[in-house]
Amino acid sequence: MSDYNGVVKVEFDNGVAWVSLNRPDKRNCMNPTLNTTMHTVLDDLEADDRCGVLVLTGEGEAFSAGMDLKEYFRETEAQGHIAVRRAQRASYGWWRRLRWFEKPTIAMVNGWCFGGAFGPLYACDLAIAADEAQFGLSEINWGILPGGGATKIVTDLVSARDAMYLTLTGDRIDGKRASEIRLVNESVPLAQLRTRVRALADTLLEKNPATLKAAKDAVRRVATMTFDEAEDYLVVRQESLNYLDKTEGAKEGIRQFIDEKTYKPGLAAYKRRGAE
Numbered sequence: 001m002s003d004y005n006g007v008v009k010v011e012f013d014n015g016v017a018w019v020s021l022n023r024p025d026k027r028n029c030m031n032p033t034l035n036t037t038m039h040t041v042l043d044d045l046e047a048d049d050r051c052g053v054l055v056l057t058g059e060g061e062a063f064s065a066g067m068d069l070k071e072y073f074r075e076t077e078a079q080g081h082i083a084v085r086r087a088q089r090a091s092y093g094w095w096r097r098l099r100w101f102e103k104p105t106i107a108m109v110n111g112w113c114f115g116g117a118f119g120p121l122y123a124c125d126l127a128i129a130a131d132e133a134q135f136g137l138s139e140i141n142w143g144i145l146p147g148g149g150a151t152k153i154v155t156d157l158v159s160a161r162d163a164m165y166l167t168l169t170g171d172r173i174d175g176k177r178a179s180e181i182r183l184v185n186e187s188v189p190l191a192q193l194r195t196r197v198r199a200l201a202d203t204l205l206e207k208n209p210a211t212l213k214a215a216k217d218a219v220r221r222v223a224t225m226t227f228d229e230a231e232d233y234l235v236v237r238q239e240s241l242n243y244l245d246k247t248e249g250a251k252e253g254i255r256q257f258i259d260e261k262t263y264k265p266g267l268a269a270y271k272r273r274g275a276e
Contacts, residue, residue, distance in 0.1 A: 007034040017051035024060030031068040038094040053201040057108040066115030098123035122153040129175035130190035136172040206269045210245040
């Protein structure tokens, strides 16, 4: 177990780095210290072979209740415009870093997920929630817009009607409803949450890591491209992957399928060299 400044905990377990926001007494609200610390955590984990999949969660009963109203807003604003911009760069910056992280990421939403917490939720490639988790954009209740990209995030992830409802009412929804509107991939009972996330992480660990990185980047990139632009991008991205993947995964997978007949691509992943 690694402790980062008392605000983030990292636990390694068979290829998975379990990263926990660690301010449970504050429902893991993100303050300037936590946001700055997460840059270091992501730097470390990208270079750590013990991390094949990153799971982001929160200690205690919350994923994160958003931004710390006292430290992030009132105290930072009291220091002036430049302090506000620095705080924004730290928070938005680690969410952006997480979005383009070198390895697959899963948000494990164990409890409250409000406001600014939609940033890291969206930044993760996949998201599994507890049925009992609570989601909401409460900014409307205290006179601001859902910032930090949250307004853009809900319009990207859910329908226009659901995005407008969450934004204008500030109402809470549970994990089941979040799954129904596709804010998360799925929800399961809280008692089963870690087991389900572990199983999903194990599925990802079976895949070629170079291909995973290329594939997750491709999904994010092509979303804003025309069809023709996407076709061109994907051709070039695959060609660059062929060069970057020193294990020659594409050739190996085809060899195992055609020559050895040891697996079927529609049912499982090929066996990577060096993998047990």
